[in-house]
Amino acid sequence: MAVEAIKNISAIGAGAMGSGTALCFAMAGYNVHLYDLTDASIESGIEKIKAALDAFHQHNLIQKSDVPSILGRIKTTTSLEEAASNADFIIESIVEVLAVKQKVFASLDKVCPQHTIFATNTSGLSPTKIAEAIARKDKFVVTHFWNPPHLIPLVEVVPGEHTSQETVDTAYQLMQKIGKKPVSLKRESLGFVGNRLQLALLREAFHIVEEGIASPEDVDAITRYSLGRRLSETGPFESADLGGLDIFKNIFGYLGADLGNATSTPSLLEKTVEAGKLGAKTGEGLYPWPAEKLAALRKQREDVLFEHLQKDTTQKQEPSHKKSA
Numbered sequence: 001m002a003v004e005a006i007k008n009i010s011a012i013g014a015g016a017m018g019s020g021t022a023l024c025f026a027m028a029g030y031n032v033h034l035y036d037l038t039d040a041s042i043e044s045g046i047e048k049i050k051a052a053l054d055a056f057h058q059h060n061l062i063q064k065s066d067v068p069s070i071l072g073r074i075k076t077t078t079s080l081e082e083a084a085s086n087a088d089f090i091i092e093s094i095v096e097v098l099a100v101k102q103k104v105f106a107s108l109d110k111v112c113p114q115h116t117i118f119a120t121n122t123s124g125l126s127p128t129k130i131a132e133a134i135a136r137k138d139k140f141v142v143t144h145f146w147n148p149p150h151l152i153p154l155v156e157v158v159p160g161e162h163t164s165q166e167t168v169d170t171a172y173q174l175m176q177k178i179g180k181k182p183v184s185l186k187r188e189s190l191g192f193v194g195n196r197l198q199l200a201l202l203r204e205a206f207h208i209v210e211e212g213i214a215s216p217e218d219v220d221a222i223t224r225y226s227l228g229r230r231l232s233e234t235g236p237f238e239s240a241d242l243g244g245l246d247i248f249k250n251i252f253g254y255l256g257a258d259l260g261n262a263t264s265t266p267s268l269l270e271k272t273v274e275a276g277k278l279g280a281k282t283g284e285g286l287y288p289w290p291a292e293k294l295a296a297l298r299k300q301r302e303d304v305l306f307e308h309l310q311k312d313t314t315q316k317q318e319p320s321h322k323k324s325a
């Protein structure tokens, strides 16, 4: 199906990701059906969407007068049939459980038109495995948004073993049309690419703390004031080229063997979770999270993400070496 033919989107799941993806499509002018199991989940999703629209307005990215028409493009339902019946493109963001995703896609496969493309927002489940439950395996693809989906530009587009190139191309172009920066992977891999890189950094961060080299506060400060500053402009390979590959070759030579290479979960992470310290949502993780400190950090991060979005919308051209081949 050509991207131009896509008019109606169904967002399955109205949680953190589902409501955010629904907003991305509605802001780009698409009609969206937002589905969840209960009215309460839908209401909570719509509240998140309204709060996000308010933030877009505060940061001058939309006018107040745009809000009613954006909200007007989002219809809500607790009927999967209703959500599916006229969908050209489904974006699923329900719980990260293979059997549940398979069950929902099997139901959708029965009620959606033949042309409907199925996309999952799974964080890392195999698209080939999820698609085992459906007949239209060629029309099944991962579109992995990052949280918060309305502020982070990346969407990883990941084919399963049976996904057609046409489906990948259409999903990729659709993500471009809603203003995202999609990247297509050559093949599926556990955790795709973004989560592999994130986990590699986190594994070394835990290793450093467990080895008594530095505290979590210092690891965060070192990252924030160095790598973090650079990484939004130059990825690891661009950074290595700018630094000089001979230098990085030398560093690998003496440092490679000393890096953490555990394949099991870091024991500090295991112990902290066992103690019920799950992070911000329980008030404590690796740090204590009093409500005021948490609200301030969330606001600070949101403001910076909005600054990047503002820059993205005014940036005319990417450097020529960044244009996709």
Ligand SMILES: NC(=O)c1ccc[n+]([C@@H]2O[C@H](COP(=O)([O-])OP(=O)(O)OC[C@H]3O[C@@H](n4cnc5c(N)ncnc54)[C@H](O)[C@@H]3O)[C@@H](O)[C@H]2O)c1
Binding pocket: 012, 013, 014, 015, 016, 017, 018, 035, 036, 037, 038, 041, 092, 093, 094, 095, 096, 097, 100, 104, 121, 122, 123, 124, 144, 145, 146, 147
């Ligand atoms: N939160 C993140 O940072 C993040 C980032 C990228 C991808 N994801 C993925 O997106 C998906 C959703 O994550 P989330 O954080 O929005 O979760 P969430 O718990 O906030 O929302 C999930 C929603 O799905 C609904 N749902 C609808 N139909 C369902 C069904 N049949 N069974 C169970 N639940 C059903 C739930 O009621 C709930 O509202 C997951 O696959 C997750 O791995 C999450």
